[in-house]
Amino acid sequence: MNPVYSETHFKTPFYITNWANEFAIITAYATTGEIWTKERNNRADKNLWSELQKQSDWIKRVTGYSPTSGHAEPGWAAEISFDIACNMGQLFYQDAIYYVENDQLYISFCDHRRFKVLIGDFRSRVSYKNSAKEYSKRLNAP
Template sequence: MHIKNKYCSQCTENLIYKWNGSPHDITYHTLLPILPKIISGRCEKCNAKDTIYNTDIVWKRTTNINTKLTLKYWGLQLLYQQQHKHNRNYTKGYPYYCEGWCKYCKNLINISAFYSKNTPPYMSNCIECGPKVEPYYETRFIIKQYDNSWPKTFAIISGYATTGQKWTDTTNCNSDHKLHKLISSRKKWAQRLIGYSPTTGHNEPSWATNFSIADACYIGKIFMQDAIYYVKNNKLLLIYCNDPQRQQFYVDQFRTRIDLHNKIIPDKKSTKL
């Protein structure tokens, strides 16, 4: 393989720092230890004799994967195609540790993610927050009724402020109205449901609609959503809107996450079915 840029650790780190965006995007310097490298050689930038890193790979990965993905998911996608230095593949469920920003309190922390098809990623080691499961994985849904009239595959999209964001009631309602209007203009099947967290009480009125995955993610991005749910033959899947690979994370059986509206209703004025 031809390597265009062969830089030492310091020059590679400077290169990544220079490219790095806001602290809530990816902190690329934390990936330095796992980048493909040549054991030893001279840096093409400063001519120092050092461990040489293949910076072609850095740029290939960073330009092909959307930087709005949180660090752990980006790192996992990177390692999905690479072997760990201990010759273990993260796709088999090997724990992955790196540095990142806690999405709850915004502190710089160590992130541990455990990836497998049936296990949600975990964020831990934050002094302020302690271990937490991604809120998307504990979501339950309030529905008036769920029967055979529902399609076997459908997306769940919200127009309300995504987890961690705060909008006014007016902004939330206007966004929800625009989303419903968009769904209606496409003449798509639609049903109202409310996704809520049994832990925090956070809830988002949403729409179940039979868009394709690609269309649902595109609409999710329009309405500033981090992710959408997709139900496929009763499997509840989580898909991040900014993920170009549309990777599907299994959450649970959809039927087990349903609450009829007369059993549980979150305490919020605007959550009317």
């Protein structure tokens, strides 16, 4: 597995207080080693979101990024099973998906090599575009 996957951190556009106990993080952007047009990436992302809506009521925007290279890729956190997550990853040409169980972050290939490999705590790798204070202000605004 590409070692860069294990250094991934995540950011969300808003502070999330209701993380599910178990969920997948999947992207539909160009798989490792490929370059797709902006239009193709956006279309794949919208299609992934549509497919996830059929499987889950809990879906959040999450962008994975490398703190060393700065590469970032938008994806979706969705409360789905590990097998469904791997199947979705394959459907959208992904090499691997992230999976979270009780705040533990795992990574797995999507193909026949699927197996959860622990890479650390999830929430310690999450940052928010807007802070909790800004989020509270937004909730309490008239």
